[in-house]
Amino acid sequence: MARIKTPTDPERRAGDAWVNNAVMSGEASDLRLAGTERSVVAAQYEDSSNLQSRVNVYAYLCPEQPLPNGVTFEDWVLDHLDWTGEESALDIGCGPGGFLSPLSLRAGRVMGFDLSLGMLARAMKRTPDCQAHLAVADIQALPLVSDSVDVVVAAFMLYHVPHLDRAIEELFRVLQSGGAILAVTNGPGDKAEIRQAWQEAGRRIVGQTFNVPHWSDNFNLDNGATVLGERFDVVAVDRTRGTFEFPEPGPVLAWVQSLRPGLEGGIEDATWMDVMGELRRVVAHEIEAQGTFAAGKDSGLVIARKRAT
Secondary structure (H helix, E strand, O other): OOEEOOOOOOOOOOOOOOOOOOOOOOOOOHHHHOOOOHHHHHHHOOOOHHHHHHHHHHHHEEEOOOOOOOOOHHHHHHOOEEOOOOOEEEEEOOOOOOOHHHHHOOOOEEEEEEOOHHHHHHHHHHOOOOOOEEEEOEOOEOOOOOOOEEEEEEEOOHHHOOOHHHHHHHHHHHEEEEEEEEEEEEOOOOOHHHHHHHHHHHHHHOOOOOOOOOHHHHOOOOOHHHHHHOOEEEEEEEEEEEEEEEOOOHHHHHHHHOOOOOOHHHOOHHHHHHHHHHHHHHHHHHHHHHOOEEEEEEEEEEEEEEOOO
């Protein structure tokens, strides 16, 4: 079974923020629930196009601590464990399959589950030789027997789960004693400058009732240790930080536009286009004044282990 590396391990680490007095966020609000409704999640991830728009902004990232040449973000996440090569690993919410090939190089058996057939089809095309077992499945009711998995990767998805307590119970059920969770997520301030510009533009067009969604409040690097700590032993929280520097508004607008599917009922198309036009003006004004539009990046993972029984 994979051993979790200790905080003294130097290789491929991009941060040193270990669990310390993690605090849960406040009561759930409509802004947090907006990203957990199944209709929203289905629209967001019907295929990989919206996700790809969000991935594209990383071309503009200046990391505080660049990873070594040839080491991907997925490698950095997975190398928080010492792998034996015999593990059974589950990538839940696998999306287009970014973790599947790296997992296949480390584990003996790999499964990739997702709610979206479109995402799974993309994963099959992307990783035809990785021998992962792919299936449509919900983290709230996993089609696995108890105590059958050594490692679970949950990347950028726990904040979308409508009943997170059920999901955590399912992860506890299927993990073997001592099994590990690598829960990848963002910090609450990730891309805050983009969200602030979006909200400023929206309020200029719609009024003070306009608010951007905040579903990452459900599970993030600040509260994730407390959320998982209800059932698991949380070992560490590790972060990678940096700054996005956008020389023109296009990538910022594409990132925001990718979040619209599933939320159309809250704002008419014509009004949305007016908001996007105002957002372009806000971002362009910042670029004219500062040379770039800068936004902070804060992402990483919560590492937890099932308590031995």
